Amino acid sequence: MPSSAGPSIDTITEGGRVTQVGEGQEAEESAPPVMTFGAPTAGEILAERYELVEHINNDSAGRLVWRGVDVVLRRPVAVVLRYPGGDSATEMLQAAVAASRVIHPNLVGVYDAIDEDDRAYVVREWVDGHSLRELVAGGPLDPARATAVGNAVASALAAVHATGMVHGNVHPGTVMISDDGRVVLADARTDGADSQDSDVRAVGGVLYFALTGHWPHAEVPLHGATAGHGRASIPDAVRDAAGLLAAPRQVRAGVPAYLDDLTMDLLDPAVAPPPSDVLAAELARLDVPADDHYLDSPGPLRFAADTDEEPSPLAAAGGRKVAIGIAGLLAVALVGLLIGISALGDDKSPDTNPVAAPSSNAPADGGEATPAAAAVRKLAVQDVRIVDPDSKVRDELGGADKVVDGDPDKSWGTHTYTTADFGKRKKGMGVWLDLGAPHNIKTVQVNLSARGTSAVLYAGSTTHPATSNGDKQLLADYQRTQIGQPFEGSQTGTTMNFDGFQPDQKYQYLLVWITQLPSNDRGYQIDVEEITVQGS
The missing domain is CATH 2.60.120.260 (Galactose-binding domain-like)
Structure with a gap:
């Protein structure tokens, strides 16, 4: 049974498959329930186009999630309804309109957003698959698969950030993995409470969750600060005896040191996060088929450097140690392996604002330097x-x-x-x-x-x-x-x-x-x- 692009707390089981749909925008635990008088019924057609087929559930914000069919284009859709419409639905509709402007293979497509005053609804892509939260419920992902998920999410965010927008709702409930292996990010929000930096730090949360099965809640101290948005329905992060967040390698065996380091750097407020496109480039460098045994290689994944070492492009974000030689490797990665990132609607000239440029190409052994790759430009x-x-x-x-x-x-x-x-x-x-x-x-x-x-x-x-x-x-x-x-x-x-x-x-x-x-x-x-x- 298919599921829409986003999970929910409630599930419906049919034929051994679990359908989780649209957790969407988070709701505070104290938020009042949304009134649903006059709720639709199966067979009703909205806007003379979208036929409601099956009520899947209500998401965490109290919105009704339906599986539907676009009777004009004859394709399945997910319909998210909110009662009433008008002012109470403004944020939902604004987020949908903003999301519809960005096309990316790792973003759920938004087709329509309609306000009928007594109700409002968003029509979006229907994705057959499962949420990251549902997948990890059966056990943490292997490092290679976790890296692939992180790369897809970072690439989607880079496309969003290139427009000047913020996603603001990145967590295991809005990361979907389709049955054909596609990873998509759903349910952006535009309430102004988040920033591009917090989006990038949320990728660290997604990696942490994929590797450990725990989410670093806001309530969990992390080097004296908070670590992101709370997700009460997801298991709390693991902490050491001092109350600090335990690294993934302390929670489970088999996590490579450099993937562990990157995850903790992204969650550490003392380390400036890299831009989303630079993070996507580095994760893309490591997002290779598991049978290539890339995890056997000690390739670095840090975006920081000691003062006595040559920095990489990620080192410009500040922070910790990077292995010698990363700059030359990443220079190639930034040109060759950055996938799906685009400057949609950006008013900055690509000629003067390259995606990233290597800061060093010096070899570790003091030999002849490898020529640095040219910066990406128009x-x-x-x-x-x-x-x-x-x-x-x-x-x-x-x-x-x-x-x-x-x-x-x-x-x-x-x-x-x-x-x-x-x-x-x-x-x-x-x-x-x-x-x-x-x-x-x-x-x-x-x-x-x-x-x-x-x-x-x-x-x-x-x-x-x-x-x-x-x-x-x-x-x-x-x-x-x-x-x-x-x-x-x-x-x-x-x-x-x-x-x-x-x-x-x-x-x-x-x-x-x-x-x-x-x-x-x-x-x-x-x-x-x-x-x-x-x-x-």
Whole structure:
């Protein structure tokens, strides 16, 4: 039986499977219950679109969680209802609107947010799987799996933080692991009580919980301070005789020293937390298949340094010891292994604000220094044109330069079609980019005018004439090299971020290929506002 993207305290069991749904925003233990007079019934259709199929439970904030179906797109959804709507639902709706602006494979998609005054509801992605809390109830995770979970959560936070927003609700109840292994973070909140630093420290809490089965509650002293938000339903953290938080290695055997160190550093208020993208890069460096036996290697995972050692990029956050040689390794990791992080809506120039830069590339043995990897930056596009292989008229080719001019108010757009698949007259249309020379690429960000677009990113090594036949040859050649996963029209948001580039390869030619258009009041059409390529 499927479950929505987020767990709850209450469960329903059917056929041996346990369904946990949407713990969502935390509620204080003293919070009054939410009134639910006039609660919906199975079969009711909300907003003439969302059919309620089964009431799963009420989450910790008193909201009703239903499994539903979008009768227009014929897909399962989770519907979270709050009674009444209006002012009491403002925070829930604001959080949903903010979350809908960020697309990332480790974030639960938010589809809709509606206030009907007497009730309000949020429609979001339905995820088949279990919460981290449910998984760990059967025993702590092995270090490799805990690292993978931490990497996914940090990557999701980096995407959120790149927009200037805060998630504010990271804990084992909002971390979901789907049946196909995807890790997703759900239920952001916008009450202003949290910061990006507290989000990052919460990753330490997630790692601690995954490794030990305990959550470092706010009530637990940690080097003389508190350690984060309380989760009364999760077992209290383990403490030593002095009342301080016990390290994961003190709780269970088999935790590598460097993973233990990182977890404790993230929870220690005396150690400044690194930015979420830097943390994600370091966890990505270690997020490798368990059969590769990476845990047998003493590779460092600390984000601090002694004064007599060369610091790594993580050392800029302050704190403790880092093993010699981390700077050169992490420099490569920051370029090659950072996955899914994007600067959505950030008004800072990527040219002057790289994700991270190595502070040293000195070898431990005093030998020849390893060249440091170049900082990630916005790459200049030397040429751009529209690829339209199935058009005889070819009257949609003008204005391609507007997608790389740095001005989102200027855009290139398709004509308006009668169906989402270009009136079935063509396979699609695309924007071709020439970077002028081969580059290592981290991500390609595509800003669109509306939700509901389907697109895929291809790469190629050849050019073709700007004719119908040339476009057909170009598409056929480039389709052999797909970058990352395609974005489907069912996914929310107006920004697409393509990663999946090979760190040891360089790319010069790219093709953003659009296969499905979103609808508007006239038909089906999309404007491409800006395409940004980041790399080195």
